[in-house]
Amino acid sequence: MPRSLRQSVRADHQYYYLFAIEGVTMEGKGSVRLEGLRKEFGDVVAVDGIDLEINAGEFFTLLGPSGCGKTTTLRCIAGLETPTAGRISISGDDVTHLRANNRNTSIVFQEWALFPHMSVGENISFGLEMNDVTKSEREERVKDALELVELSGYQDRKVSALSGGQKQRIAMARSLVIEPDVLLLDEPLASLDRSLSERLQVELKNIQDDLGVTFIYVTHDQEEALTMSDRIAVMNDGKVEQVGPVTELYEHPKSTFVAEFLGETNLFEGTAHRENGHIKLDCDEINVELNTGAVDSDRLADNASCAFTVRPESMIIPEEGEEECDNMWTGTVQDAIYKGSTTLYEIDVGDRILKVQQQRSNSVRMYSEGDQLSVGFNSNDGEVIREP
Template identity: 55%
Template sequence: MTQATTPPADLPAEATAGAEDAVPAIRLRGLVKHFGDVAAVDGVDLDIADGEFFSMLGPSGSGKTTVLRLIAGFESATAGTVELGGTDVTKAAPFERDVHTVFQDYALFPHMSVLDNVAYGLRVRGMGRSQRRERAQQALETVRLGHLGSRRPSQLSGGQRQRVALARAIVLQPRVLLLDEPLGALDLKLREQMQVELKQLQRELGITFVFVTHDQEEALTLSDRIAVFDAGRIQQLGTPQEIYEQPASAYVAGFVGTTNLLDAATSQRLLGVDAEHAVRPERLRLSPAAEMEKAGPGEVRLSAVVTETIYLGVGNRVHLRTDDGLELVALEQSTGSLDDSDHRGDHVTVRFARADAVALAAAP
């Protein structure tokens, strides 16, 4: 299935000028990969721009990691082509491709110092000792670990080991850096910190990053664009805002964030439109049932009962059941009307703007 190519929103003007004519860092055409009778990748067409932070998002088995391995050359394509910088590398070996991969398991050499770990790839390429150590030290400075070059990997924290793996990749100055869930082994606080550092590093280096993750928040936080995968195909391609605010299908709406899905019959009754719709929980507004009044022309109002409230720190996730049995979820900020106690059983008015109900494409 063909995907339109658009430049990332936050690239500088000179990088996006004439983007339609620019040679992409990565171009995939008709990419297919079969494992026996299973189509792990099923006809992927994709352009990734030079200098873009691009994420491939999807659950386990959706095909995203296989696409990454096809780009890296660790798997051979059943059909289709892989181009890097306009050159067809479909049949090329991994070492013949101007890419480097950072895995979730950083695979650092435990018997080597941090500096020697970073310099290893340059050593394999035959670079002299003094030059490769200088380049490795510069890479460590880039990831803010210049003072730890003499340590062994076992003496580092998880976040520091992750940065050493990044330094080992960027010291080779690849055109494309492939990252296969590199933050998955970190705890939540460290993962959030590394998300910020990773995005800053990518902007400083200007290297194309291709990031594979099943974590929707990670993809939304880091990416210029996201491809949402399912069953070996790209279900939607767009900016984080487009993916979240305008999901193309019920699958995308349900996978990327929490959403309220209104089937065609419910949409017809509430909106007068015979098509499935999605409404994000933060778009629902709650008020006491006593304030129920007739909805205006641009608004939908429903009477409901609170079935559960879940405290999230910044607010509450409120589960609701309308009088006609519709299950909804609302997100209330801590300053909202339902933030101070257990409100199960309370009768409330649920309101949302008709414009906040996003029409979804019918399932193929």
């Protein structure tokens, strides 16, 4: 039976109708492919030739700063924006020019978009009612949806009586009750406080794992992306910088943008060359010994420009008597940022500030602003980036 959802949001005495979902049944259900996707708004290129393949049943995240094109990409998939060029396929079908109500997708917005004059149950069942689902089936599916988001028994409550976290769960239930193949989520946790957001991140991932529905999630929050995603596409200036599993992007970034955007890092940029049998990175003010296994010899013939990135947790503050690292400096603690189980130090070594993250324990010495210490890293604990 085809399913459809029409959501209406009342705000400032105006109604906005958001359309989604007409079901299909076929192999590859829930897969999404973008080929050369481009979207222009006048002279502004919001999405610039994106190619992506998203697997059925995957939790896939579009991550990037404001204005990078991630939300526009999501809206193109939903059918809320028409691409200037390119092709969009869902479950193997070309949907590029289909209206939103002819696609097997549903969308959850940051603003929740709930009907304030309806009960929780009426909000969730609205799309089912619009598609002529029988009353008994609607009641059963609403009950199941509320159980899924751990709000059983809330069907008669008023939306105005709900907390922010509960409203977000109801918005999720309303989108899932119509059984979409692809659920699109546009920064749905951005307006929640940090502790609630962290709790809902775990719940979202659990729901996605249980249902096997393809989730495409938009966020600028690196921690959200790292916590929930199977794979991430890091976007910048309308383009995809890198796509891959969480650990691959974090540990093996292919560009300085990805290295710096996806968590804290120490970045050394310069020209690589051979020196006394070793490979060095000349950064003007300092030389850094590189991981020889990560640098191609043929790139050194012309003194290739590259960068070396080291995460703060890979930095070392050696205790007295411990062996020194491949790269060592003496510096002064400029700041010590307490983060509960860890402390992030910012250490001034004269020509730059190095970030060092240490696990807090009784056996590890804690430092304060103004302390003098040695700091460094081993070349195998970093990653060479060869910019195109």
